[in-house]
Amino acid sequence: MKDKYVLFWHRRDLRITDNVGLHNALTSGYKVIPLFIFDSDILDKLPEDDARVTFIHQELEKINHTLKKQDASIAVKHGKPVEVIKELINSFSVVAVYTNRDYEPYASQRDEEIATLLKDHDVEFKTFKDQVIFEQDDIVKDDGDPYVVYTPYSKKWLATLKEEDYKSVDCEFHSENYANESFDFPSLEDIGFKESNIKVLPYTITDQRIDNYEDTRNFPAIEGTSRLSPHLRFGTISVRQCVQNGLESENNTFLKELVWREFFMQILWHFPKSVTNNFRSKYDGIQWRNNEEEFKAWCEGKTGYPLVDAGMRELNKSGYMHNRVRMLTGSFLCKHLLIDWTWGEAYFAKKLLDFDLAQNVGNWQWVAGTGCDASPYFRIFNPTTQIKKFDKDHIYIKKWVPDYQEFSYPKPIVEHKFARERCLEKYKSGINS
Structure with a gap:
């Protein structure tokens, strides 16, 4: 008689300690096959040296290294989740798929599709709160x-x-319940990527x-x-x-x-519509300028405002941006340049190592003044006085914008007082009463 298994599908939980779904899988009474899927629907939109893919791959290697000490391994697959899981439940006698819940619109849609597939094959789909x-x-x-x-x-x-x-929940005590299966571990090249020079730094x-x-x-x-x-x-x-x-x-x-x-x-x-729509629809009437040349200057850190430019250059070079500077760069784009927050949100989504849809959308709508509990539209950061408050010795600026005192450094893209007054006028006239 074939052994029966449960799959544990890792997603936003790249660890084998203190993991609710994994704990439940390991105590299910069945041997556990751990799984990670490099989702082609997501990866196909990313550059081949995306730093987040490199980071995920490295973390999966660590997990696999630990599992090998217990004569187990993680099944790392590349493709559409519904097709990967269908292949696995046909290859193994799988009685259930366990995973931790994800709350983004794409994830909800994907999981509904998986649930339907599993129901058709008489396989349970069990999800847990973990993140x-x-x-x-x-x-x-x-x-x-x-x-x-x-x-x-x-x-x-x-x-x-x-x-x-x-x-915390204990996973280590039940680690003998992993299946003794050996899966080939794909290289980054196998999934169409190459190693990034940008690294995720350790937390403190x-x-x-x-x-x-x-x-x-x-x-x-x-x-x-x-x-x-x-x-x-x-x-x-x-x-x-x-x-x-x-x-x-x-x-x-x-x-x-x-x-x-x-x-x-x-x-x-x-409110899943807030991904692309203003949370507060009364701001739908704002006439954004959406000047593509000015957006390019903002992306490249060439606005002529050193603290704004330092933030954008830090992002482009390292995949990080300091939280205080994120507020300033976001406010500058929306209020000084009158560029739709969705443009900035999409750029950050491409660049940030910590990109999280809920946080990115929520914070961008906050600085634009269009979101829930947002900063009021008339709160417009002065990019010069922000330096005096938060980088008065120019240490951060000198690190990321060493040319800020040179003749080659661009003149300010827009004058602050003019931009502030223009912003107030555009927002007032765009508010739907």
Whole structure:
């Protein structure tokens, strides 16, 4: 009689520790075949040296190396998920597919297709909450409606939180329940990619970094942020561990950033149209200028505003941009240049190592003033005074824009006072009453 198996499908959880879905698979009573699919529907849109694909591949190699010590391996496949899973359930006697939930519109559509396939083959599809503490309708208003303002959402999130919500789950104790199967591990070239020169840096969540987070996080020249975002995005660390670290600090600023992450995730889940449409439709009448030459100058870090340009050059060179500078570059694009936030969102989506659809859309609509709980449209950052506040010694600027005092450095693309007045006029006239 053929052995029966469950597949555990890794997606945004590239770890074999503290993983809810994996824990449930390993305690299911069946041998577990771990699986990762390089989704061709996603990869076909990416450049061949995409740094995120390199990072995923490296993390999968680490997982495979660990599994080999237990005479197991991870099945790493390339193709359309529905076709890959169909092939596996035909090759093995699979009784169930376990995975952790993903809340993006594409993921929901994909999982519906997978669920239909598995039902037709009499295979269970079991999904679990893992990449967030609270999901979907876990934190809603008393009348059941979703929160669209951060502060009341965060208050309820914190008031609801119990130790069981962030307690880690044990996977190692059950590691003998992996299937003794050996799968060929594909190279990057096998899936049509090559190694990127851009690297994901290690995260830092020491007590000192978290305790000082509020005081240091706004200064791009200081190593004051955690570098956690790409690791949370791809699940090389569990959100439960991050919350535990945040709760151990007397300063809750770090913890509240994790709540912002979940706020935007539930917004995207409840309002999937916000991916491409203004959350607040009253701003649909704004007449964006959408000047392509000015957009190109912004992308290349050649606006003539050193702090804006430093941020864009850091992004292009490293795949990162400091959080404070993200706000400035985003505001500059939308309000100084009057370019539609969706242009900036798409550029960041291509470049950011930590690209997460919910966070990217939520934050871009925040700086544009068109989103839920957004910065008001009349709040327009002055890109010169921002230097005095956050990089007064020009350390960050000198690192990324060494030419900022040279004759070759471009003149400001637009004068601040003029741009501010033009923005206010365009927004006022574009608001649908």
